[in-house]
Every structure is written in structure tokens, then in C-alpha cells.
Amino acid sequence: MKSKKIILSVFLALVLSASSFMLFGCAKKTSSANVYKLFDESITAIKEDVDSPFTKGTINYIETNFDLQDMTNKAGNGSTVQLSYNHYRTLAAVGLNFIEKYYPLLEDNNIKADYSKLESSIKDLNKKYDTLKEEHEKFNSLKDTNADYSIYNGFFYNYKNSAYSFINSTFDCANRLGKFLNNEAKLAKNVGSESMDNEGLEFYLDYNYLNIYGDFKLFFFDSCEGEPLDLTKSSSEFTLVNLSMANFGNVVMSKMSAKKDDLVNLLADEMEYVITIFSSLDSTRGDARKAMNKFSFYNFANSYDNDINAYKKVNSFANVYYDRVLNYFVGENSAIYRVATFLQSSLAD
Amino acid sequence: MAKGKDYSTGNGKRWLVAVGLVVLVAIIVVVILLCIPPNTYNAIETLNRSAQTTFLKNEQEDADLRVFSQKLKDNQRLHVYTSELDDVRIIAESVSDILDFYNSSLVFASSNKNFKKNYKPIKNNLNSAKSSQKKLASILNDLTEVAVTSSSTTTALSNGMIDFRREFVKWLKYNRSAISALGKSYTGSMGNILENNEASKIIINATNDYLDVLVLQLEKVAGEDKKDNSTDDYNYVSSSVVRAFENFVDTYLTNVNSGDITSYYFDSNVQAKYEKTNKFTSLYKEDNYQKIIASAKVSEGKILFDYAFDNVSDPDGVYAQVKEFLGGNL
Structure with a gap:
């Protein structure tokens, strides 16, 4: 009796295992070719679509095929301030540039890996792009009319929100692509060694730059909730971080584009230091990101009238987080500035 | 065959069970108390509070020290103490800066293993420093009143200076111990190599x-040091x-x-x-x-x-x- 029970249990276990394997085997697998095709179609559409809100241009010293158009709202009656959302344009350009540059590496690669996350991220990007295009078309049709500023800004509000979601998806997709090429394709595996090549080094730098712009995105999109804050004040935190982002584009990104075929020659002797500063930046990034998650610059400007003592009443570490965020982005001693300055001199002739 | 010992049943047994249960509950409570890890966040909060309210950061404390210092400066026999009081201010500010340094770093600690080990000395010494600070503030407050009302101002201020100095040393010792423990917490807790x-x-x-x-x-x-200019016993x-x-x-x-x-x-x-x-x-x-x-x-x-x-x-x-x-x- 007892042995019968054992045989039955073993038989059931075998049946279950076999059916699981069969189901798993029959499931539609995402292949590298499929994902490449999806990326290719998506990026081509964003670039070439006649109704695309993107055009070829330069924003914050970054040349791109993806300069987001019409990112300015209209001055209200009696208001002298017209808000420019150039930080949206910069972030969109950086994220899409990265995808455009590196998705071709997905074609014909033989890496056995799970492509499902890459696939879902590009699908999500497509969805967000459709909404962005739709909202841009609505906004664009109104733009040249004499519509009242409040109606105009209402349409802009929807367009801006769709851009916000689109850029978040762009960074998610770019980060997944970067992570795949770094961890699975191991594109940067020879960086720092004698067999380092230009392609690997270029990817290593680009991936680090993407992370740096990811930090800027966290500041602008999460801590500032996407809004330009206190633009009337030349020394507002928003303005200072915005300038830091522009400076990074100027001294690093634009130089990098110009020297991309000569990176190994320019940096080979300094690779130990390059790796050190990027790993230093990596380790300090966690603190800066924690501070940005804990400190809302949006609330600081809008609810506490930029008074840190008022903010401290609800968040006793507010001043600590505030300092940490600014120390990361702003000033000659900030981590970002130090990295930019070093790369500027290294990438020079 | 020896007859088995008669044990009482009923009430006696119930007592035994009750006492056993009480002992068991006590053991469980003790074990729980011993095993609960210290809430390191409390130590961070204590540090944050201390860093923001160090001695002389409070306006009243600061004003009282200034009055006291001025009274000493104005007094021919006691003006020798003024540079010592200037030093008190410098030490207090520097201690505050050190606490600020740890406060702005340790909230980002990636590991709280060392913090847990040093939790008690940090919390206890900062709390003791806070109590000592209250005493210092009280001494200063008394001294500013004495300076105005006492007929024997010189003796009162001189004695007050001795009391103040004794308490200040205690305050500094508490902070020294807290800062030493904070240093031990910092080392190894900061994942950030820009800091560690x-x-x-x-x-x-x-x-x-x-x-x-x-x-x-x-x-x-x-x-021990001098109470007035009549002796040379001043070794500061x-x-x-x-x-x-x-x-x-x-x-x-x-x-x-x-x-x-x-x-x-x-x-x-x-x-x-x-x-x-x-x-x-x-x-x-x-x-x-x-x-x-x-x-x-x-x-x-x-x-x-x-x-x-x-x-x-x-x-x-x-x-x-x-x-x-x-x-x-x-």
C-alpha cells in the first residue's frame, strides 16, 4: 500500500515536470532579431515620421536627431515669465541618442539571454510615443492660432505631461539597453586592459554619461516634479543644476562626439584614473539619489518659499539632503563638475 | 518496597504551573529585549538633534555667554578669564562642526553594522552632553543675574567661572566620547568611497x-585654577x-x-x-x-x-x- 503511494507520487511529479517543460518550450520566445526589429521600427518612426514632434537639432551642446519641439508655454496675461522646458529637450535627446547609437548591436548577436525586458521597454516607449505625438498634434494645431493663453497652456500642459512620461520610458529603455550591452554582451569588458578597443571604451563612457543624465533626470523630474522652478532667480537651485547639465554637455558630450574615433589614444594612459572617478561617482550617486528622493525641490519652492528652516519642521534632515544634492551637481567641488573637468582636459587635443 | 512520596495535587500543582508560566514569560521577555537590535535610527535622530542644538547655537545661551564674558572683561581682577571664554566659544563651534560632519554623513551610511555596535555610546553621551549643556546654560543664566544684582560681584563671578569650567569640561568629555564612537561608526559604514x-x-x-x-x-x-588676580595660580x-x-x-x-x-x-x-x-x-x-x-x-x-x-x-x-x-x- 505504502509503495503504491510512493509510485503514484513519483508518477504525478514526473507528469507535472514534463508538462511544465513542454509549456515552457512552446512559449513564444523573444529573440534578439525580434527585439532588434522592434527597436529599428520604433527609432526610425520617431526620427522620420512626418508628424513626429522631434526634429534634427542641437540642445545644450548635444547634437541630435531627436530635438523635442514646442517645449515652451505662453506667457500669461500680465505675466512676464515664459517657461522653457529645455531640460525635457536635453533629456529626451540624450536618451534617444543612446538608443539610436546602440540598438544596432542587437542585430545578429548570438547572445543567449532574456530579451523580454528589453522588448517590454521598447513596446512601452512606442505606446508613450503615440500619446506624445497625439498631444503634440493637438497642441501644434492650436499653436499658430490666436487662442487665449489659458487654452494654449492647457493644451501645452497635456503635451508636456505626455513628454514627461515619454522621457521616463526613454530612460528606462536606454538603461535596459545599456545594462544588456554591459552585462550580457560585455561590451566594456576590456576597458582598462591592454586589449581595450575604441568601441568598448566609447560604450563605457556613453553608459556612464547616460547614468549622469539619469541623475539629472531624477533631479528635474522627481525632485522638481518636471517643473522649471524660480526661473526669475538667477541663483535658484533649478537654474544652477540646469547650468551644470549644460556645462556637462558642453565640456564632455560635444567633445566626445568630436573625438569618438580617437578615444583610446586620448585616454589610454589615464584609464586607471578614469575608472576610479567613475566608480567614485557611482558610489556617491547612491547618496545623492537618496537625498533627491527625500527632498522635494518642488515643495521647497512652492510650499516652503525656499525657507530651509520651514522645511526642516516636517523633515528634520532637510538641510542635510539639500546640501547633498547641491554638492553633487553644483560648484567646482561637486562630483559632476570634477568628472566633467577631468574629461574635458583628457578629451582635448 | 518503599512507598512513593505523596505529592499534593490540586492547588499545589496549579501553583507550580503558574510559577512556571511566570518564569517562562519572564525568560521570553528578557530574550526578546536582548535580541531586539538597537534602533539605530534613534541614534541618528539624536545626533541630528544634537548637531542642530549644540551649546551656544541657542540664542539665549550665546547672549548669556557674551554678557558673562563682558562682565569678566570689565572686571580688573577677572579679565584674565576672557580669553578662556573666547576659547569656550571656539571649542563649542568646532564641536558643533564635527557633529554636523557626522550628521550629514551618517544619514547616508550604507551599512549600520558599526552604528549598531556604537549605538549606546553615541546616544548616551549625546544625551549626557545635552543634560550638561542645560547645566551650562543654567550657570550662565545665574551668572548674568549675579553680575547685575550681587554686591560681591567679583567673588560671585570668580566662583561662577570655576563652576562653569568644571561643567564645560564634563560637556566636552561627553562630546569627545560621542565623537569617538561616531568615528568608529563612520569607518566602514560609508559605502561611498568619496567619504570613506x-x-x-x-x-x-x-x-x-x-x-x-x-x-x-x-x-x-x-x-583649581585661580579665582582672582590675587594669586598666580592660573595654569590655563x-x-x-x-x-x-x-x-x-x-x-x-x-x-x-x-x-x-x-x-x-x-x-x-x-x-x-x-x-x-x-x-x-x-x-x-x-x-x-x-x-x-x-x-x-x-x-x-x-x-x-x-x-x-x-x-x-x-x-x-x-x-x-x-x-x-x-x-x-x-
Whole structure:
């Protein structure tokens, strides 16, 4: 009796295992070719679509095929301030540039890996792009009319929100692509060694730059909730971080584009230091990101009238987080500035 | 066959069960209390509160010290104490800067293992420092009143100065112990290598050395030193060390973002500096830091250290480097 029970249990276990394997085997697998095709179609559409809100241009010293158009709202009656959302344009350009540059590496690669996350991220990007295009078309049709500023800004509000979601998806997709090429394709595996090549080094730098712009995105999109804050004040935190982002584009990104075929020659002797500063930046990034998650610059400007003592009443570490965020982005001693300055001199002739 | 012992049943057994249950519950409670890890967040909160309310940060405390200091300055027999009170202010500000440094760092600690180990000394000493601060504030408050109302002002102020100094030394000792424990927490807790590097380790150790020297020197004179100008029994000698301490803290722990701790990985000169400083430690042992600190002299606005080892040559310049390091560069 007892042995019968054992045989039955073993038989059931075998049946279950076999059916699981069969189901798993029959499931539609995402292949590298499929994902490449999806990326290719998506990026081509964003670039070439006649109704695309993107055009070829330069924003914050970054040349791109993806300069987001019409990112300015209209001055209200009696208001002298017209808000420019150039930080949206910069972030969109950086994220899409990265995808455009590196998705071709997905074609014909033989890496056995799970492509499902890459696939879902590009699908999500497509969805967000459709909404962005739709909202841009609505906004664009109104733009040249004499519509009242409040109606105009209402349409802009929807367009801006769709851009916000689109850029978040762009960074998610770019980060997944970067992570795949770094961890699975191991594109940067020879960086720092004698067999380092230009392609690997270029990817290593680009991936680090993407992370740096990811930090800027966290500041602008999460801590500032996407809004330009206190633009009337030349020394507002928003303005200072915005300038830091522009400076990074100027001294690093634009130089990098110009020297991309000569990176190994320019940096080979300094690779130990390059790796050190990027790993230093990596380790300090966690603190800066924690501070940005804990400190809302949006609330600081809008609810506490930029008074840190008022903010401290609800968040006793507010001043600590505030300092940490600014120390990361702003000033000659900030981590970002130090990295930019070093790369500027290294990438020079 | 021996008859088995009769055990009472009923009420007696129930008692036994009840006592057993009580003992069991007590054991469980003790085990739970022993096993609950210390809530390190409380220590961080205590540190945050302490850093923001250090002695003399409070306007009333600050105003009272100024009044007291002025009264001493105006009194011919007691004006000798004014520089000591100036030093009190400097020490309080520097201690505040050190607490600020730890406060702004430890909230980002990636591991709280060391924090847990040092939880009690941090929390207890900061709380004791806070109690001591209240006493200091109360003494100052009394003294400002005495200065106005007492007929024998000189004696009252002089005695008050002794009381104040004794309490101030206690306050400093509590902070020294808390800061020492904070240093132990910091080392190994910061995942961020911009903060956890050779420079930070050496700076933290030297900060503790400065505090040790100050406590030692101030303790010697606390309660005994002169009460008025009628005696020569005034052995306060710490002014130069206090100036050096202030300079050191301002250089290395205030505005950390511009100092050696964060620039360590970006600047090969800074790395070379701490390599030399480290070499000194391995050659001459760390207790010599305290001897050098105790020999501080201020000459024409510059901080110099007189201390010299007998028969020690300094071919690599490590000794000179440590002196330069301890003096700060402001």
C-alpha cells in the first residue's frame, strides 16, 4: 500500500515536470532579431515620421536627431515669465541618442539571454510615443492660432505631461539597453586592459554619461516634479543644476562626439584614473539619489518659499539632503563638475 | 518496597504551573529585549538633534555667554578669564562642526553594522552632553543675574567661572566620547568611497586626538585654577591648541565638499599627502600626534608645533608633513 503511494507520487511529479517543460518550450520566445526589429521600427518612426514632434537639432551642446519641439508655454496675461522646458529637450535627446547609437548591436548577436525586458521597454516607449505625438498634434494645431493663453497652456500642459512620461520610458529603455550591452554582451569588458578597443571604451563612457543624465533626470523630474522652478532667480537651485547639465554637455558630450574615433589614444594612459572617478561617482550617486528622493525641490519652492528652516519642521534632515544634492551637481567641488573637468582636459587635443 | 512520596495535587500543582508560566514569560521577555537590535535610527535622530542644538547655537545661551564674558572683561581682577571664554566659544563651534560632519554623513551610511555596535555610546553621551549643556546654560543664566544684582560681584563671578569650567569640561568629555564612537561608526559604514578613504580615516583619528588633548589640558585646570588676580595660580595654557583645533576642523570637516576627504580620489597630491601621513603613523605611532598637538604655538597668526623627537631624522619629510596636516591650511 505504502509503495503504491510512493509510485503514484513519483508518477504525478514526473507528469507535472514534463508538462511544465513542454509549456515552457512552446512559449513564444523573444529573440534578439525580434527585439532588434522592434527597436529599428520604433527609432526610425520617431526620427522620420512626418508628424513626429522631434526634429534634427542641437540642445545644450548635444547634437541630435531627436530635438523635442514646442517645449515652451505662453506667457500669461500680465505675466512676464515664459517657461522653457529645455531640460525635457536635453533629456529626451540624450536618451534617444543612446538608443539610436546602440540598438544596432542587437542585430545578429548570438547572445543567449532574456530579451523580454528589453522588448517590454521598447513596446512601452512606442505606446508613450503615440500619446506624445497625439498631444503634440493637438497642441501644434492650436499653436499658430490666436487662442487665449489659458487654452494654449492647457493644451501645452497635456503635451508636456505626455513628454514627461515619454522621457521616463526613454530612460528606462536606454538603461535596459545599456545594462544588456554591459552585462550580457560585455561590451566594456576590456576597458582598462591592454586589449581595450575604441568601441568598448566609447560604450563605457556613453553608459556612464547616460547614468549622469539619469541623475539629472531624477533631479528635474522627481525632485522638481518636471517643473522649471524660480526661473526669475538667477541663483535658484533649478537654474544652477540646469547650468551644470549644460556645462556637462558642453565640456564632455560635444567633445566626445568630436573625438569618438580617437578615444583610446586620448585616454589610454589615464584609464586607471578614469575608472576610479567613475566608480567614485557611482558610489556617491547612491547618496545623492537618496537625498533627491527625500527632498522635494518642488515643495521647497512652492510650499516652503525656499525657507530651509520651514522645511526642516516636517523633515528634520532637510538641510542635510539639500546640501547633498547641491554638492553633487553644483560648484567646482561637486562630483559632476570634477568628472566633467577631468574629461574635458583628457578629451582635448 | 518503599512507598512513593505523596505529592499534593490540586492547588499545589496549579501553583507550580503558574510559577512556571511566570518564569517562562519572564525568560521570553528578557530574550526578546536582548535580541531586539538597537534602533539605530534613534541614534541618528539624536545626533541630528544634537548637531542642530549644540551649546551656544541657542540664542539665549550665546547672549548669556557674551554678557558673562563682558562682565569678566570689565572686571580688573577677572579679565584674565576672557580669553578662556573666547576659547569656550571656539571649542563649542568646532564641536558643533564635527557633529554636523557626522550628521550629514551618517544619514547616508550604507551599512549600520558599526552604528549598531556604537549605538549606546553615541546616544548616551549625546544625551549626557545635552543634560550638561542645560547645566551650562543654567550657570550662565545665574551668572548674568549675579553680575547685575550681587554686591560681591567679583567673588560671585570668580566662583561662577570655576563652576562653569568644571561643567564645560564634563560637556566636552561627553562630546569627545560621542565623537569617538561616531568615528568608529563612520569607518566602514560609508559605502561611498568619496567619504570613506585614507584621508577621512586620518582626519577622524586626528580629530579624536585633538579632543583628547583638549580634555586632558582642561581637566588639569578645572576647579583649581585661580579665582582672582590675587594669586598666580592660573595654569590655563590651551589657547594655542584651541586655535589649532579650530583651524583643523575648519580645514577638514567644515565644507567637506571642498576638502581633502572628497577630493582624495580626484587629486594625486592629496593622495600623496596622506600616504606620507600614514607613513608617519607606522614609523612613530599614533600617540605622537597628541604630543605634537599639545605643543601647538601661535606665532604671528601662524600655527606652529614645537614638539621634536630626540635623535629622529626626517629624510622623507613625514614628520614635517604631519605637522603641516595638523595645523590645517587656512
